[in-house]
Amino acid sequence: MKACIRGAAVAMTAISMAVALAACGQGAGNDSDGGNTPRIGLLLPDATTARWETQDRPLLEKAIKELCGNCTVEHANAEGNVAAQQEQLNSMITKGADAIVLVAVDARSLGAAVRKAAEADIPVIAYDRLAEGPISGYVSFDGEEVGRLQGRALLEAMGDRMNGGQIVMMNGDPSDPNAVSFKKGALSALEGRVEIGKAYDTLHWRTETANMNMSGAISALGVGNIDGVYAANDGLAAGSISALKANKVNPLPPVTGQDAELSALRRIVSGDQYMTVYKPFGPEASAGAAMAVAAARGESLDRVATGQVRARGGAVPAVLLPPVSVTVDNIKDTLVKDGVYTIQQICTPQLRAACGKAGLS
Numbered sequence: 001m002k003a004c005i006r007g008a009a010v011a012m013t014a015i016s017m018a019v020a021l022a023a024c025g026q027g028a029g030n031d032s033d034g035g036n037t038p039r040i041g042l043l044l045p046d047a048t049t050a051r052w053e054t055q056d057r058p059l060l061e062k063a064i065k066e067l068c069g070n071c072t073v074e075h076a077n078a079e080g081n082v083a084a085q086q087e088q089l090n091s092m093i094t095k096g097a098d099a100i101v102l103v104a105v106d107a108r109s110l111g112a113a114v115r116k117a118a119e120a121d122i123p124v125i126a127y128d129r130l131a132e133g134p135i136s137g138y139v140s141f142d143g144e145e146v147g148r149l150q151g152r153a154l155l156e157a158m159g160d161r162m163n164g165g166q167i168v169m170m171n172g173d174p175s176d177p178n179a180v181s182f183k184k185g186a187l188s189a190l191e192g193r194v195e196i197g198k199a200y201d202t203l204h205w206r207t208e209t210a211n212m213n214m215s216g217a218i219s220a221l222g223v224g225n226i227d228g229v230y231a232a233n234d235g236l237a238a239g240s241i242s243a244l245k246a247n248k249v250n251p252l253p254p255v256t257g258q259d260a261e262l263s264a265l266r267r268i269v270s271g272d273q274y275m276t277v278y279k280p281f282g283p284e285a286s287a288g289a290a291m292a293v294a295a296a297r298g299e300s301l302d303r304v305a306t307g308q309v310r311a312r313g314g315a316v317p318a319v320l321l322p323p324v325s326v327t328v329d330n331i332k333d334t335l336v337k338d339g340v341y342t343i344q345q346i347c348t349p350q351l352r353a354a355c356g357k358a359g360l361s
């Protein structure tokens with residue numbers, strides 16, 4: 001095991017090292033699974049935002065299998081329904097899961113169920129969203145930095161309107177602590193620089209709600225009076241952009257986003273969206289899987305964590321990763337390079353010319 005740690009430390013970054021350590025534990029004959037089949041529950045919040053089912057779920061399942069061949073993963077998606085997620089969590093407690101990975105629909109409302117899991121000695125790993133209650137570990141990105149990247153990029157894209165121009169803010173769901181951090185980070189870049197004509201919180205991060213709110217903002221502010229749109233993620237960007245187009249706002253103002261969704265990258269190439277924030281899915285899932293496997297085996301999470309956050313009134317082992325700002329200029333060096341999407345996937349026949357111009361060929 002010691003040689004294993006040395007090898008890992010020399011060759012790897014913090015995250016891949018954490019994953020390698022969990023794998024070393026297994027490879028070195030750590031049989032704390034005791035021949036059992038550790039059961040890991042995976043609770044996702046909704047199918048509105050593409051990442052949960054298309055990126056996080058398959059990557060987490062794969063990474064868990066790699067670290068623990070005999071682990072099983074039981075997955076459930078709450079479809080944005082708090083009561084459904086409470087029920088799913090309770091059912092996993094009843095069935096005796098060994099660890100639960102939770103992306104909470106609503107951090108506060110899930111607190112009691114998290115406490116119940118802890119009382120049943122089932123560790124809960126808060127994945128991406130910091131859940132309330134006695135969680136055992138946390139894996140995410142620096143949320144305020146996400147907001148700062150979005151805010152700064154928006155100012156840059158607004159050019160000579162960057163001082164005194166008027167923007168609309170499409171924030172996320174305030175029951176998601178990440179949304180609160182994104183907004184705080186964004187405001188730290190935007191306040192005092194631009195006029196915030198309208199700002200909305202978006203329940204359940206729904207694209208349709210952002211679409212409706214943007215139509216309302218256009219009616220209230222006037223078609224030609226929106227110089228920029230802060231959209232907290234790509235779904236809200238999509239809803240905002242379709243409302244801008246339906247209301248014949250031309251040219252479109254710069255719009256931010258987050259999640260590096262395939263459809264957002266296509267909008268960025270075509271010029272409809274200015275930027276997105278890429279939060280590398282692979283490292284987040286690897287860290288989440290390493291925590292879940294360690295927790296299911298009853299091992300300490302400290303050797304998987306690279307830091308701590310203050311939660312549940314104490315320090316929780318955590319992995320916090322840095323987000324990356326993506327515009328048309330660095331799609332190739334980030335998402336294509338990391339193998340998230342191929343150029344062929346991004347560049348549909350209609351985008352061929354724009355892709356060529358963007359060096360995506």
Ligand code: BGC
Nearest residue numbers: 049128129176178205233259
């Ligand atoms: C995640 C974002 C996601 C949003 C909506 C946040 O908690 O960090 O990546 O876009 O939820 O699902």
